[in-house]
Amino acid sequence: MNMRDTRINLAAVSIILVCIGIVMIYSTSAIYALENQGDSAYYLKRHLAYVFIGLICVFFAMKVDYHYFRKIAKPLLMASAVLLVLLFVPGITRQVGGARRWFRLGSLSFQPSELAKFAMVVYAADFLSRKKDVITSFLYGFLPILLVMGSVCLLIIVQPDLGTVLTITSICFLMFFVAGVKLTHILSFVLGSLPLLYILVFSVSYRRRRILAFLDPWSDPQGTGFQIIQSLVAVGSGGFTGLGLGHGRQKLLYLPAAYTDFIFSIIGEELGFIGTSAIIMLVIFLLLQATKISLKAKDSFGQLLSFGLISCLMIEAIVNMGVAISIFPTKGLPFPFISYGGTSLVFNMIYVGLILNVGRAK
Numbered sequence: 001m002n003m004r005d006t007r008i009n010l011a012a013v014s015i016i017l018v019c020i021g022i023v024m025i026y027s028t029s030a031i032y033a034l035e036n037q038g039d040s041a042y043y044l045k046r047h048l049a050y051v052f053i054g055l056i057c058v059f060f061a062m063k064v065d066y067h068y069f070r071k072i073a074k075p076l077l078m079a080s081a082v083l084l085v086l087l088f089v090p091g092i093t094r095q096v097g098g099a100r101r102w103f104r105l106g107s108l109s110f111q112p113s114e115l116a117k118f119a120m121v122v123y124a125a126d127f128l129s130r131k132k133d134v135i136t137s138f139l140y141g142f143l144p145i146l147l148v149m150g151s152v153c154l155l156i157i158v159q160p161d162l163g164t165v166l167t168i169t170s171i172c173f174l175m176f177f178v179a180g181v182k183l184t185h186i187l188s189f190v191l192g193s194l195p196l197l198y199i200l201v202f203s204v205s206y207r208r209r210r211i212l213a214f215l216d217p218w219s220d221p222q223g224t225g226f227q228i229i230q231s232l233v234a235v236g237s238g239g240f241t242g243l244g245l246g247h248g249r250q251k252l253l254y255l256p257a258a259y260t261d262f263i264f265s266i267i268g269e270e271l272g273f274i275g276t277s278a279i280i281m282l283v284i285f286l287l288l289q290a291t292k293i294s295l296k297a298k299d300s301f302g303q304l305l306s307f308g309l310i311s312c313l314m315i316e317a318i319v320n321m322g323v324a325i326s327i328f329p330t331k332g333l334p335f336p337f338i339s340y341g342g343t344s345l346v347f348n349m350i351y352v353g354l355i356l357n358v359g360r361a362k
Contacts, residue, residue, distance in 0.1 A: 054349035061353030083112035121308035242272030
């Protein structure tokens with residue numbers, strides 16, 4: 001299979017996933033939107049607006065030489081840091097559940113941590129490709145990028161948003177490993193960070209409750225364990241073939257965040273094992289096509305950039321599915337292309353556009 005066929009396959013599977021998302025968002029959100037917004041298509045309309053924005057962004061991501069992002073890696077990272085700081089300016093942010101993570105843009109919203117995630121991948125790809133001669137050095141090849149990553153993560157953790165911090169950290173460390181950073185450096189940092197992670201989780205009451213609910217959701221079925229239990233009920237009640245598209249019951253105000261973080265649960269309920277298996281196969285196919293492009297990239301920057309973007313998509317997909325079936329503790333990461341979540345959808349589409357861009361380079 002030549003590179004052109006690989007790019008066509010990647011574009012096609014991405015379009016299929018976006019289309020599945022459009023259908024499932026309407027199926028999962030219609031009742032909730034009618035009850036709370038008076039319009040059953042409220043979330044569908046907003047999602048379609050983000051799809052349109054994403055398509056425009058994909059066009060530019062494919063047309064601009066991807067090496068241009070190397071030139072703006074530092075300004076892009078600085079801009080994302082400024083936006084993260086501005087989140088704490090009263091009156092211009094959207095606060096949900098005590099967290100300041102969004103800017104209001106008319107009827108839409110923007111989450112700067114998604115930009116920070118993208119900027120960090122671009123910066124890491126640029127740094128690691130420039131420093132490949134000293135990449136095994138702790139002082140010159142590992143510590144500088146570690147400090148930059150830590151600074152970005154610090155701005156995100158105070159929102160608070162531990163999930164995005166863990167995602168960015170995981171992506172960066174995968175990139176470090178692929179770039180040739182010594183495994184001993186990586187493992188030393190990971191092991192040294194475990195006490196800090198423990199403090200971040202168990203010193204905050206809602207995070208501690210999430211972990212305890214994950215370990216035993218039935219100890220508080222009407223409280224902290226409610227969401228996990230309802231998710232498992234949704235997945236389990238779908239059986240092999242599902243209850244039928246639109247016939248799910250858990251979305252009827254039983255399962256919170258059914259159209260965002262737990263959309264995979266509703267897919268399991270309405271489309272059954274067949275539907276969830278099909279989604280997983282599509283994600284695996286996307287991974288394989290994108291990985292082929294990354295492996296055949298013409299330079300180290302293209303390889304690392306595309307690998308980092310692939311990692312973004314795969315980590316979020318794995319965590320979302322894992323949360324839905326209670327393999328991981330509850331964490332608000334959307335399913336790429338399928339969940340309702342404007343900023344994340346736009347950036348998911350940009351990621352694919354840039355990977356296609358890397359695959360087109362001669």
